[in-house]
Amino acid sequence: MPSPENSPQRSPDNGSRPTGLVSGAGAIVTFWLVLILALYLIMKQVIAPSTPVVSAQGDLKIERSRDGHFYAPGKINDEPVLFLIDTGASLVVVDESLAQRAGLQGGKATRFATANGSMPGRVVSGATVSLGPLSVSGLDIGVGLQLGGQVGGKDRALLGQNFLSRFNIRLGRDEMVLQAR
Numbered sequence: 001m002p003s004p005e006n007s008p009q010r011s012p013d014n015g016s017r018p019t020g021l022v023s024g025a026g027a028i029v030t031f032w033l034v035l036i037l038a039l040y041l042i043m044k045q046v047i048a049p050s051t052p053v054v055s056a057q058g059d060l061k062i063e064r065s066r067d068g069h070f071y072a073p074g075k076i077n078d079e080p081v082l083f084l085i086d087t088g089a090s091l092v093v094v095d096e097s098l099a100q101r102a103g104l105q106g107g108k109a110t111r112f113a114t115a116n117g118s119m120p121g122r123v124v125s126g127a128t129v130s131l132g133p134l135s136v137s138g139l140d141i142g143v144g145l146q147l148g149g150q151v152g153g154k155d156r157a158l159l160g161q162n163f164l165s166r167f168n169i170r171l172g173r174d175e176m177v178l179q180a181r
Contacts, residue, residue, distance in 0.1 A: 052138040054166045056180030060132040064174045073154060074131040076141065077102040082154040083131060084147075085176065087169075089160030092129055093142035098155040099124070104141055112145060120144060129163050134178060136163050 062072045062085065070085040076094060079102035093112070094102070107124035121144025128137040139162055147156040170177040 052136050052162075052166065054180070055135040055137075056167070057133040059180075060134055060178045062176045062178070064176070070176050072131055072159070074129065074159070076129055076157065077104070077127055079103075080154045081157045083157050083159035085164070086158040086160055087164060089158045091123070091140055091142040091158075091160045091162050092127075093145050093147070093158040093160060095145060095147050095155070095157075096143060098157060099141070099143040101155075102127070104143055107143060110142075112142060114145065129159075131159065131163070131178070134167065134180070136166055139163060 060072070062070045065071055072083050072085065074081055074083050076092070076098070079098065081094070081098065094104070099105075104124040104127060107122035110121055110123050111118045112121050121142055124141050124143055125138075127139050127141045128135065129139050129141075142160075145158075147158065164178070166181070168179040168181055170179065
């Protein structure tokens with residue numbers, strides 16, 4: 001038989017638990033709930049897409065060029081650009097030099113799926129794109145593709161669906177008309 005000196009001491013069981021463990025577990029749960037809520041609120045601000053604001057005063061008629069494409073002069077954050085209207089592009093896309101002049105800094109790293117394969121780039125939020133009497137602010141802009149330099153003193157950019165989808169498009173044989181919805 002073990003001697004009383006070597007046996008572990010037991011405290012009388014009166015149905016209560018040590019208060020340090022209960023308050024410690026509650027504190028841990030509270031900490032994690034507060035942390036999750038804080039992260040949710042931060043991510044909601046950082047990741048939540050801004051709602052683009054559309055401004056349109058009349059229709060815009062664009063003539064088809066000799067090469068069969070539609071080009072139109074416009075602006076990104078007040079920086080002049082020549083847009084190639086690309087109904088197959090998801091985003092408005094610019095090269096790095098135009099992005100710098102238009103103040104498109106930072107952004108989220110991404111990869112663009114192109115006809116020539118996957119290419120690295122970034123997406124910058126909150127830009128204003130204008131095309132004649134049409135304007136959309138709060139747009140995402142893809143940065144990083146090489147688009148062929150300048151034409152008539154203006155950099156080239158692709159005008160994609162994140163701009164185009166905000167307008168009705170009528171496509172004729174030799175012209176495209178963008179109308180406010």
